[in-house]
Amino acid sequence: MLDVAAAARVSVATVSAVVNGTAVVSPELTARIEEAIRAIGYKRNAVARSLKMGTTRTIGLTVADITNPFFTDVVAAIQEVLHKAGYAVMLCSNDENIEMQDEQIQLLLDRMVDGLIIAPAGDDANLERILSGTNVPAVLIDRICEGVDTDAVVLDNEQGVFDAVTYLLGLGHRRIGYISGPLDTSTGRDRLIGYRRALEAAGGACQETLVRRGDYREAEAYRLAMELLTLPERPTAVFTANNLMVIGVMKALRDLGLSCPEDISVACFDDFPWADVFHPQLTTVAQPVQAIGEHAARLILDRLERKTDGPPRREVLQGRLTVRNSCRPLS
Amino acid sequence: MLDVAAAARVSVATVSAVVNGTAVVSPELTARIEEAIRAIGYKRNAVARSLKMGTTRTIGLTVADITNPFFTDVVAAIQEVLHKAGYAVMLCSNDENIEMQDEQIQLLLDRMVDGLIIAPAGDDANLERILSGTNVPAVLIDRICEGVDTDAVVLDNEQGVFDAVTYLLGLGHRRIGYISGPLDTSTGRDRLIGYRRALEAAGGACQETLVRRGDYREAEAYRLAMELLTLPERPTAVFTANNLMVIGVMKALRDLGLSCPEDISVACFDDFPWADVFHPQLTTVAQPVQAIGEHAARLILDRLERKTDGPPRREVLQGRLTVRNSCRPLS
DNA sequence: CTGAAAGCGCTTACAG
DNA sequence: CTGAAAGCGCTTACAG
Numbered sequence: 001m002l003d004v005a006a007a008a009r010v011s012v013a014t015v016s017a018v019v020n021g022t023a024v025v026s027p028e029l030t031a032r033i034e035e036a037i038r039a040i041g042y043k044r045n046a047v048a049r050s051l052k053m054g055t056t057r058t059i060g061l062t063v064a065d066i067t068n069p070f071f072t073d074v075v076a077a078i079q080e081v082l083h084k085a086g087y088a089v090m091l092c093s094n095d096e097n098i099e100m101q102d103e104q105i106q107l108l109l110d111r112m113v114d115g116l117i118i119a120p121a122g123d124d125a126n127l128e129r130i131l132s133g134t135n136v137p138a139v140l141i142d143r144i145c146e147g148v149d150t151d152a153v154v155l156d157n158e159q160g161v162f163d164a165v166t167y168l169l170g171l172g173h174r175r176i177g178y179i180s181g182p183l184d185t186s187t188g189r190d191r192l193i194g195y196r197r198a199l200e201a202a203g204g205a206c207q208e209t210l211v212r213r214g215d216y217r218e219a220e221a222y223r224l225a226m227e228l229l230t231l232p233e234r235p236t237a238v239f240t241a242n243n244l245m246v247i248g249v250m251k252a253l254r255d256l257g258l259s260c261p262e263d264i265s266v267a268c269f270d271d272f273p274w275a276d277v278f279h280p281q282l283t284t285v286a287q288p289v290q291a292i293g294e295h296a297a298r299l300i301l302d303r304l305e306r307k308t309d310g311p312p313r314r315e316v317l318q319g320r321l322t323v324r325n326s327c328r329p330l331s
Numbered sequence: 332m333l334d335v336a337a338a339a340r341v342s343v344a345t346v347s348a349v350v351n352g353t354a355v356v357s358p359e360l361t362a363r364i365e366e367a368i369r370a371i372g373y374k375r376n377a378v379a380r381s382l383k384m385g386t387t388r389t390i391g392l393t394v395a396d397i398t399n400p401f402f403t404d405v406v407a408a409i410q411e412v413l414h415k416a417g418y419a420v421m422l423c424s425n426d427e428n429i430e431m432q433d434e435q436i437q438l439l440l441d442r443m444v445d446g447l448i449i450a451p452a453g454d455d456a457n458l459e460r461i462l463s464g465t466n467v468p469a470v471l472i473d474r475i476c477e478g479v480d481t482d483a484v485v486l487d488n489e490q491g492v493f494d495a496v497t498y499l500l501g502l503g504h505r506r507i508g509y510i511s512g513p514l515d516t517s518t519g520r521d522r523l524i525g526y527r528r529a530l531e532a533a534g535g536a537c538q539e540t541l542v543r544r545g546d547y548r549e550a551e552a553y554r555l556a557m558e559l560l561t562l563p564e565r566p567t568a569v570f571t572a573n574n575l576m577v578i579g580v581m582k583a584l585r586d587l588g589l590s591c592p593e594d595i596s597v598a599c600f601d602d603f604p605w606a607d608v609f610h611p612q613l614t615t616v617a618q619p620v621q622a623i624g625e626h627a628a629r630l631i632l633d634r635l636e637r638k639t640d641g642p643p644r645r646e647v648l649q650g651r652l653t654v655r656n657s658c659r660p661l662s
Numbered sequence: 663c664t665g666a667a668a669g670c671g672c673t674t675a676c677a678g
Numbered sequence: 679c680t681g682a683a684a685g686c687g688c689t690t691a692c693a694g
Contacts, residue, residue, distance in 0.1 A: 001671065011681040016673060026679065041464060046441040047387065048671035050378045051686050058421070058442070067407045069400065076398045079424055083431075088438055090389070091422040093410055100414075107419055110377040111389070133372060218604075250608040273549075277581040278609035332687065342665040347689060357663065379687035382670050 001042065008036035019044060050112060058088040059300060060108030062101055063119040064143075065216075066093035068244055070270050070289060071119060074141065077293025078117060085301055087114070096121045096216065102130060109134055115300040120145050122184040137303035141296045144186045144314075151303070153295040153315040157187050157269075160285040160319035161194030161239070162201075164267050167283075167321060168237045169202045172330030173265060177210045177228040177235035179221050179245050188216075191241045191269060210235050214245050221248030229256055229264070236265060236330060243270035246282065265327035269319070281324035288317050332373065339367035350375060381443060389419040390631060391439030393432055394450040395474075396547075397424035399575055401601050401620060402450060405472065408624025409448060416632055418445070427452045427547065433461060440465055446631040451476050453515040468634035472627045475517045475645075482634070484626040484646040488518050488600075491616040491650035492525030492570070493532075495598050498614075498652060499568050500533045503661030504596060508541045508559040508566035510552050510576050519547075522572045522600060541566050545576050552579030560587055560595070567596060567661060574601035577613065596658035600650070612655035619648050 001019075005012045010029060017023040018033045025033070036042075050056040059082055063071045071093075079089045090113060092104035098121045108116060109130070116138040120127065128147045131138055140152040168176050178195045181188030192211070199207075209231075212224035221240060228235055229252055240246045246268035253260055260266045260280045271286035295315050302308040332350075336343045341360060348354040349364045356364075367373075381387040390413055394402045402424075410420045421444060423435035429452045439447060440461070447469040451458065459478045462469055471483040499507050509526045512519030523542070530538075540562075543555035552571060559566055560583055571577045577599035584591055591597045591611045602617035626646050633639040 012672080013674080013682080014680060017680090020673085022673085024679070029680085043464070044441055045382075045443065045671050047378050047381045047443050048686090049673075051376075051382050051671080051688085052673050054686075056378065056442075066410070067403055069403075072398055072400075072403050076424055079397070079422065080426075083423070083435070088421055088423070088442065090419055091410065092414070092419070093407055095411075104414070110375055111387075111419065112376065112378045133374070247605050247608060250605070254608055272605075274578050274581070274603075274609075277578060277585055278605075278611075280609075343688080344666080344690075345664060348664090351689085353689085355663070360664085376687050379670090380689075382672085382687080383689050385670075 001045075003040050004033065004036045004042045007040060008033045054112075055114050056112050057086060058090055058111075058113050059115045059117060060090050060092070060105070060111075060113035061117045062092040062094060062104050062108070064094060064096045064101075064121040066091070068216075068242075069272065070243055070287065071142075073289035074119070074293040074296070077290045078297045081294055081297035082301070085297075087301075094121055098122055098124050102126050105130055109136060114304055115139075117141060117296050117300055119143060120148075120185075122182060123186075124148070137300060139296050139299045139303075141292060142187060149312050151299045151313050153292055153299065153317065154186070155287055155292075156316050156318050157190035158194035158197065160269060160287075160321070161191045161241070162198045163319075163321040164239060164269075164283070164285050165195050165198035166201070167323065168239070168265065168267065168327060169198065169204070171237075171265070171327055173237040173327075174204060175207065175210060175233065175235040175237070177212070177225075177238040179212050179214045179224050179228070179238065179240040179249065181214060181216045181241040181245075183213060185216075188241065195239065214241070214248075216242050216244060218244045218248040218251075221245035222251050223248075225249040225252035226256070229253070229258065234264075237327060238264060238266050240266075240268040243268060243272060243284075261326050261328040267327055271322060275322075276324060280326040282326045283324045284322050285319040286322045287319050291317055332376075334371050335364065335367045335373045338371060339364045385443075386445050387443050388417060389421055389442075389444050390446045390448060391421050391423070391436070391442075391444035392448045393423040393425060393435050393439070395425060395427045395432075395452040397422070399547075399573075400603065401574055401618065402473075404620035405450070405624040405627070408621045409628045412625055412628035413632075416628075418632075425452055429453055429455050433457050436461055440467060445635055446470075448472060448627050448631055450474060451479075451516075453513060454517075455479075468631060470627050470630045470634075472623060473518060480643050482630045482644050484623055484630065484648065485517070486618055486623070487647050487649050488521035489525035489528065491600060491618075491652070492522045492572070493529045494650075494652040495570060495600075495614070495616050496526050496529035497532070498654065499570070499596065499598065499658060500529065500535070502568075502596070502658055504568040504658075505535060505661075506538065506541060506564065506566040506568070508543070508556075508569040510543050510545045510555050510559070510569065510571040510580065512545060512547045512572040512576075514544060516547075519572065526570065545572070545579075547573050547575060549575045549579040549582075552576035553582050554579075556580040556583035557587070560584070560589065565595075568658060569595060569597050571597075571599040574599060574603060574615075592657050592659040598658055602653060606653075607655060611657040613657045614655045615653050616650040617653045618650050622648055 094100040425431040598614040
């Protein structure tokens with residue numbers, strides 16, 4: 001910029017003014033400066049700007065598993081809104097590892113992100129402390145953490161599972177296996193509550209022997225499904241608390257020579273874009289991924305643009321039971 | 332840092348030395364400084380550091396479509412390797428839009444990323460100019476661009492499709508529909524060449540009437556598949572040049588009341604994690620996504636750590652034909 | 663082993 | 679409308 005100023009025989013202040021359109025500069029000078037910029041091949045340096053301004057126009061984003069299509073879709077929606085607003089996003093995926101998550105958040109904070117969007121790996125004892133050590137606004141998505149009091153957008157997880165399990169009960173199923181998410185995640189807990197509440201509402205006692213605690217991943221779900229499906233009194237239906245785990249269940253069915261929905265009915269939380277073309281066409285609780293991402297982005301943008309200054313807001317969206325044909329009525 | 336220095340009654344140089352372990356400092360001073368850091372709640376400011384050092388330890392990454400599981404897996408692998416090496420990644424997805432891609436690359440460059448990994452949306456007339464305006468190293472992945480001479484990791488696309496089509500021919504198929512990617516992408520072109528070469532090698536002339544030019548997305552592939560499948564002389568097999576498009580084909584089959592593989596055989600480029608549990612179990616050309624990501628990350632790291640200074644390197648990986656049961660032999 | 667000082671590339675009151 | 683100067687928070691020769 002000094003070079004440009006020298007070449008155009010003006011001060012850097014004037015150059016800055018034309019580069020940012022931040023003040024009125026006479027046409028002649030503007031032209032001279034623009035010419036000099038072209039000649040020198042000047043490129044603005046956003047980090048110097050950030051240092052001076054105290055803002056980087058970038059948002060840090062951590063998700064538990066970018067490989068999970070649910071998170072992918074949410075991330076895509078977030079980055080689209082943010083990009084339109086002139087923000088970049090710095091993305092970290094931590095493979096459901098809380099220590100790594102904390103490390104990543106620190107790294108993002110070091111780099112002076114203007115805001116943070118976090119899909120936490122699980123309850124995180126350090127998160128509150130880390131966040132309160134800064135005044136960078138944060139919004140939690142998907143899962144919330146005990147004691148972390150920030151903006152958040154979550155789903156009504158309990159209701160989503162309640163609807164699905166009630167649907168299965170309506171089909172005549174009484175032995176409904178449940179592969180849960182980890183109980184140190186809010187979604188894991190809330191979804192399990194939905195399962196229990198549905199059974200209770202139907203007057204059936206919850207059969208804890210049919211509940212298995214998974215980790216939202218395929219491999220462990222496979223193992224748990226094998227357990228469930230080889231029980232002396234096998235469940236007639238299995239529900240998994242997320243998308244990845246249903247794949248594990250389907251693999252178990254395949255390896256056991258069972259078919260869905262003939263032998264076992266299957267349903268899960270989270271939808272797939274291909275769910276209505278491949279067989280069995282899965283019945284799912286679809287999350288409004290686009291809306292989740294958009295809301296999260298808006299919340300952070302609101303904070304940054306000082307439109308909002310109040311207490312934490314928590315937005316709760318609803319899932320939608322999407323019935324296809326992976327569950328059959330028990331005659 | 333000045334505050335810390337003041338509190339510990341030392342100079343900032345000394346504080347910097349202990350924060351970065353960049354010089355030997357006496358134990359007493361170290362202790363005093365660490366105490367002061369704790370007391371003040373000092374946090375390092377990476378942007379100031381970056382300005383001084385001329386390096387941000389962050390890599391810019393743009394992909395055509397983060398929503399595509401192929402790219403997602405590659406991104407996950409990249410970010411894992413880079414994170415271990417102490418780099419952050421700034422991610423941009425541009426929905427296959429080249430202008431937006433250029434804009435994003437500019438934005439990343441403004442922010443002084445140390446390196447760039449680009450999965451280009453397509454041939455980009457401006458990319459070479461943009462890149463040559465900086466000395467930030469770049470590596471292209473998946474698709475390469477005419478005239479852009481940087482490190483790259485790509486697949487042997489031609490061979491992948493050749494193998495798949497040869498397999499179909501071996502099954503007795505003669506009328507093989509092909510839904511291509513956009514021809515302004517290197518993958519779109521190379522895969523189409525693989526298709527033609529396979530037909531020629533088998534002595535059959537390539538039937539251009541069975542070739543449709545798609546855009547790597549589901550919606551357009553659906554439309555094209557409807558065209559192909561309602562031809563007077565319908566193909567007996569359809570191959571799509573990527574993963575998303577095969578979903579469109581399956582939707583078309585469903586809407587036409589055709590089944591796979593009984594009525595039509597289907598195969599595609601790119602694998603799915605669930606391909607061997609849902610029906611039809613798709614026959615695919617699987618890409619080594621993990622390896623692609625790792626290689627790309629290593630290439631950029633090599634450049635940054637000055638281990639490599641030579642001419643652009645181009646790594647070519649091989650796909651693997653993964654036969655399942657979406658293609659039937661024609662008796 | 664430690665400190666004073668310059669400088670990375672910007673922006674922004676403050677004068678003129 | 680334009681310029682000289684300070685300062686954002688660091689790092690790093692250079693002295694001592």
